Amino acid sequence: MTTQTKLDRELIAALSERAGEPAWARERRLAAWNRFVELPVPAYERTRLKDSQFEDFTPSPGAAPAGAWSDLPAGLRAEVGDPTGRALVVHHNGAAVYRQGPGLPEGVIVTDMATALRDHADLVQPYFLTRGEQGLDNKVAALSGALHTGGLFVYVPAGVNLEIPIEYIVYLDAAGAGVADYTIIVAEAGSQLTVLETAVSDAGAAGAARFGLLDLYVGEGARVVCGNVQALADGVQSLVVRRVVPGERAHVDWVAAEFGAGLSVNEMDSRLEGRGSEVRALGVFFAGGQQHLDLELRMIQTGRETASDILVRGVVKDRGRAVYGPYTLIEHDAKDSTGFQRGNTLVLDPEARAYSIPQLHAVEDEVQGAGHAATIGKMDPEQLFYLQARGLNAQQARRLIVDGFFYPVTDHIPVDALKHRVMSLVERKMAT
Amino acid sequence: MARPTLEIRDLRVSIEGKEILKGLNLTVRGGEVHALMGPNGSGKSTLAYTLMGHPRYVVEDGEILMDGEDLLEMEPDERARRGLFLAFQYPVEIPGVTVANFLRTAYNAIHGNGQEISVLEFHKKLKEEMAALEIDEEFAGRYLNEGFSGGEKKRHEILQMAMLKPRIAIMDETDSGLDIDALKIVAEGVNRQRSDQLGVLVITHYQRILRYLQPDYVHILLDGQIVRSGGRELAEELEAKGYDWLKSEITT
Numbered sequence: 001m002t003t004q005t006k007l008d009r010e011l012i013a014a015l016s017e018r019a020g021e022p023a024w025a026r027e028r029r030l031a032a033w034n035r036f037v038e039l040p041v042p043a044y045e046r047t048r049l050k051d052s053q054f055e056d057f058t059p060s061p062g063a064a065p066a067g068a069w070s071d072l073p074a075g076l077r078a079e080v081g082d083p084t085g086r087a088l089v090v091h092h093n094g095a096a097v098y099r100q101g102p103g104l105p106e107g108v109i110v111t112d113m114a115t116a117l118r119d120h121a122d123l124v125q126p127y128f129l130t131r132g133e134q135g136l137d138n139k140v141a142a143l144s145g146a147l148h149t150g151g152l153f154v155y156v157p158a159g160v161n162l163e164i165p166i167e168y169i170v171y172l173d174a175a176g177a178g179v180a181d182y183t184i185i186v187a188e189a190g191s192q193l194t195v196l197e198t199a200v201s202d203a204g205a206a207g208a209a210r211f212g213l214l215d216l217y218v219g220e221g222a223r224v225v226c227g228n229v230q231a232l233a234d235g236v237q238s239l240v241v242r243r244v245v246p247g248e249r250a251h252v253d254w255v256a257a258e259f260g261a262g263l264s265v266n267e268m269d270s271r272l273e274g275r276g277s278e279v280r281a282l283g284v285f286f287a288g289g290q291q292h293l294d295l296e297l298r299m300i301q302t303g304r305e306t307a308s309d310i311l312v313r314g315v316v317k318d319r320g321r322a323v324y325g326p327y328t329l330i331e332h333d334a335k336d337s338t339g340f341q342r343g344n345t346l347v348l349d350p351e352a353r354a355y356s357i358p359q360l361h362a363v364e365d366e367v368q369g370a371g372h373a374a375t376i377g378k379m380d381p382e383q384l385f386y387l388q389a390r391g392l393n394a395q396q397a398r399r400l401i402v403d404g405f406f407y408p409v410t411d412h413i414p415v416d417a418l419k420h421r422v423m424s425l426v427e428r429k430m431a432t
Numbered sequence: 433m434a435r436p437t438l439e440i441r442d443l444r445v446s447i448e449g450k451e452i453l454k455g456l457n458l459t460v461r462g463g464e465v466h467a468l469m470g471p472n473g474s475g476k477s478t479l480a481y482t483l484m485g486h487p488r489y490v491v492e493d494g495e496i497l498m499d500g501e502d503l504l505e506m507e508p509d510e511r512a513r514r515g516l517f518l519a520f521q522y523p524v525e526i527p528g529v530t531v532a533n534f535l536r537t538a539y540n541a542i543h544g545n546g547q548e549i550s551v552l553e554f555h556k557k558l559k560e561e562m563a564a565l566e567i568d569e570e571f572a573g574r575y576l577n578e579g580f581s582g583g584e585k586k587r588h589e590i591l592q593m594a595m596l597k598p599r600i601a602i603m604d605e606t607d608s609g610l611d612i613d614a615l616k617i618v619a620e621g622v623n624r625q626r627s628d629q630l631g632v633l634v635i636t637h638y639q640r641i642l643r644y645l646q647p648d649y650v651h652i653l654l655d656g657q658i659v660r661s662g663g664r665e666l667a668e669e670l671e672a673k674g675y676d677w678l679k680s681e682i683t684t
Contacts, residue, residue, distance in 0.1 A: 381487075386524045389484050390534075390592070391512035391541035400537060404528025404575070 007055065009033055012146050019149075021117050028129040032145035035132055039139045046323040046355040047265055047294040053237060054143060057178030057209045062149070063092035072098060076171045079200040079231060090169040094149035094179040102164065107157035110166050113182055116153030123155055127184045127217055131243060140267070141241040143180060144213035150181030154195060158188040158219065165194040165225075165415060172210060172236060173202035180211040185226070189219035189247070194415055197228040199238065199260075206235035216244040218252055220274070227255035227418050230264055231425060234289055238264040248274040248303075255413055258285040258293045258314075258322075259425045267296040272306035272334075282409055283312035283343075284422055286429040287320030287352070294323040301334045310341040313409045315402055315429075316352035323355045330362040330370060337364065341372035346405050348379060348398065399430045435462030436499060436515060436599035436631050438483075443494035445475075445482045451492065452478040454656035460600060460631040465622075467634045467642055467667060470653030471675045476635045477521060479653075480604035484508055484518040498600060513542050515599030519589035519606050526576040531588065532558060534576050535595050542596055561594045565621050582609040590621040601625075602633045607641035619644030639671035652678060 012033050016026040041049045066072045069083050072090060080088070087101030089112060096112035104110060109120060116124050129145045131137070137145075152168045172179055185195055199210060210232065218224050232238055238261045246252050254268050270279040279299060287293045299308035310326045328339040339362065345354035356374040379401055387397035406426055413419040438460040445453040452475045460466050470476050482489045483496060485508035496503040498514055506514070526534065535558065540548045549557075555572075562569060565587050577585055586606050593601055603622070607615055622632065622645050634645060642650075642664065650666040651658045654675070659682050660666065670678060 380524070382524045383526055385484075385486055385508060386520065387526070387538075388508040389512055389518050389520075390538040390596070391509050392538065393507070393509045393541075396537070396541065397509075400529055400534070401526065404526055407528030407575075 015147070015149070019114055019117070022121050024125060025117055025128060029146050032129055032132055032142045035137055036139060036142035036146055039137065039142055042138045042140065044265065044294055044296060044323070045325065045357050047292065049265070053209070053239070054139060057207070058176050060094040060149060060177045060179045061174050062095035063097050066090070066098040069098070069100065073171065073173060073202065075202050076169065076200060079198065080169060086167055087164050088167045088169060089152055090171065091150040091181065092171045093174050093177060094181060096150070105160050105162065108160060108162060109153065109155040111153055113148065113151035113153050113184070120153070120155070124153060124184065127186060127215060131215055136243060136269070136271070138241060138267075140211060140239045140265070141213045141243070144182055144211045144241070147178075147180040147211065148182035148213070150179060152183040152185070154185045154193070156187050156191040156193050159190045161191065162193040165196050165417070168195065168197045170197065170199040170210065170212070171201065172205045172208045172232065174208060175205055176207040178209045178211065181213070183212070183214045184217070185214070185224070186217045187219060187222040187224045190221045191219065192223045194225040195227070196415065196418055199228070199230045199232050201232045201236050203233045205233055208235070209237045210240070212238070212240035214240070214242040216242065216252065218244060218246040218250040220247040221249045222247065223251045225253040225255065225414050227257070227415065228266070229257040229418070229421060229425070230260055230266065232260035232264070234260070234262050234291065236261050240265070241267045241269065243269040244279065245271045246274050246277040246279060249276040250274055251277070252279045253414055254279065254281040255418060256281065256283045256295060257422045257425065258283075258295060259429060261291065261293070263292050265294040265296065267298070269298045270300070270308065272299065272301040272308060273303045274306070275303045276305045277303060278307040280309045281311070282412055283310070283314070283324075284406060284409055284426070285312070285314035285322050285324070286426060287314070287316045287322040288318045288429060288432060289320060290318070291320045293321070295325065297326045299328045299339060300331065301329065301337050301339060302331045304333070304335045304337065306334055306337045308339045310343070311409055311412065312343040313345070313406050314354070315346045315348060315405065316354045317348035319349075319351045321353040321355070323357065324374070325357045326359070326372070328360045328370070328372070330364050330367055332363045334364045335366045336368050338367065338369040340370065341374070343374040344405075345376045346379065346402065347376060399427070402426065402430055433629065434499070435628055437461050438600045438631060438633070439495070439497040441495045443482070443496065444492040445478055446490050446492055447478065447488055452656055453482070455494070456656065456658060458651065458658060460633050462599065462631045463628040464649065465626070465632045465634060465645065465647045467636060467647035467650045468653055469636055469639070469650065469667060469670060471637070474653045475656045476637070476653060477604055480518055480521075480602050480635055483602055484516065485511055509541070517593055517596060517598030517601045519586075519593060519601065519603040521604040521606070521608060523577050523585045523589055525578045527578055529576050530573050531576055532572040535592060538592070538596060558595060561591055564624065565591050565594070566617055567591060583611070583614040586610055586618055587614065587621070590618050594621060594625060599629060600631045600633070602635065604635050605637060606634070607636055607638060615641055616644050639667045642667050654679065654682065
């Protein structure tokens with residue numbers, strides 16, 4: 001597992017040079033690299049990460065561009081489904097290989113990060129790796145920022161409503177390779193858009209690692225739905241940080257669906273500074289086999305009249321482990337704000353484990369409402385018996401109960417296509 | 433088609449080491465409605481759950497045959513597929529699963545194998561049955577039993593019976609907690625399904641429902657055994673004189 005090419009400053013600088021990036025981009029990558037070296041391995045309560053998780057991988061071999069949809073790997077196409085009429089940007093092992101989509105409204109930019117740094121450098125500059133400098137970083141974010149080859153850049157001008165979802169596909173199929181991507185999404189004031197990411201891999205990508213960073217910028221009154229579906233193969237590791245600091249009266253919907261990978265940590269950080277801003281996070285997870293999934297949702301509210309709401313449901317079976325760690329902090333001066341969390345986990349097998357670590361702190365006294373509820377439970381045998389008494393065999397009964405269990409979350413997913421994908425991923429997980 | 437038959441022979445059942453049924457004998461055929469009456473603790477629910485195959489009840493001895501086949505060898509879902517139906521006394525809630533979705537899944541599980549009913553046909557039939565049972569249409573989209581009143585739950589059990597078309601139906605104290613109006617609706621619902629192809633076992637504590645759902649045979653269950661059988665007059669006699677009368681009758 002030793003790298004042929006050493007992961008160090010020189011590698012980062014060379015990577016940036018080869019891509020023909022502006023000098024400022026190179027400097028910021030190197031600054032991120034410094035932070036990566038200095039920052040400790042993130043300490044999640046129930047997920048033990050080691051230095052090796054940040055070192056043991058080979059550089060990504062990239063991939064050749066695909067001339068047509070049919071040239072893309074079969075596994076990728078199967079997961080994405082019928083591409084007709086959809087706006088898709090596909091990365092294969094961190095290389096932008098394919099894109100398609102209808103014409104976009106004037107001023108809207110949707111492209112891969114490498115192209116954006118070449119063709120829209122001025123537009124990217126205010127946003128590119130600036131949050132790390134403000135101290136909003138951890139080791140995963142810093143590494144992704146320094147090392148990224150893949151990633152998306154989306155820019156929507158003020159007042160524009162982008163009706164069609166922008167879909168970003170991250171596909172890995174190089175065993176043992178590390179792929180890092182950095183995505184920036186900018187929604188100017190009053191704009192609306194939906195960005196959906198899907199991470200999928202070939203079953204042969206054993207030992208591959210995905211590091212991801214997403215910086216979401218949401219202007220005043222803008223509305224963004226940011227969904228991510230992680231359906232990587234069991235042998236893959238995924239560490240991703242997604243962060244947003246919404247503007248005044250902005251509204252953000254995070255939708256996280258964690259189904260794959262041997263180890264996955266999905267951290268979604270929201271700093272609600274803008275007055276009247278709202279962030280909702282919907283989460284669905286399903287850990288089976290020997291998977292370890294960790295959903296870390298942070299809502300830090302410093303602005304007045306801000307609202308955060310976390311709703312997560314998950315299932316663990318076989319020897320799978322899942323961690324649900326919502327953290328809400330309503331700071332002093334965040335008057336008239338609300339913060340809610342609800343999380344429920346269903347344990348299907350005796351060796352499966354679920355950990356629920358909700359934290360809700362309201363430092364500000366004048367809060368409109370705050371509350372959290374978390375449950376972990378087994379399937380009710382009386383429910384199973386009732387369904388069996390109606391002709392469903394044990395497996396069918398379990399499936400129906402699990403479908404029903406997820407319904408309160410899936411029902412709230414604001415994008416139908418995403419809702420159906422999540423439901424079919426649940427079905428698939430139940431069948432294995 | 434041959435009439436369905438349920439034969440219970442010398443059934444002994446225990447739960448958590450305690451013997452509840454102590455040698456019960458009963459036969460129910462298609463076209464017949466049998467009432468089984470007994471005081472609390474006599475074993476009524478034990479019989480209902482045992483017939484359906486609830487794992488907590490242990491059959492110590494005896495046989496249960498449905499159409500000549502050994503029911504005790506079958507899992508609950510297989511018994512349902514053979515045409516056995518239990519209207520539960522306390523139907524559980526299944527959150528997130530709608531009444532319509534559940535019923536269609538159950539229907540296909542029981543009557544499937546190439547005979548799956550079309551969605552359109554199914555919904556038409558569902559609408560009809562719901563109307564007949566005075567269940568509001570919107571219930572089709574409600575989650576199964578979630579937030580239903582006692583009466584609503586019981587009517588839904590009969591709705592399921594109407595949609596799933598069983599051969600032998602056991603009603604476990606379906607009348608408990610119902611007012612007269614709900615009782616009549618439930619009784620009518622069952623009466624509508626009466627035929628040669630349906631045998632019904634009504635398990636109840638009170639005589640009330642038997643005024644509207646008139647039985648062909650009445651059996652009295654006392655301390656785990658059937659102590660007396662007769663026609664419907666037996667139910668009236670029991671109502672008038674009480675279980676204590678019967679107990680003393682038996683011991684003398």
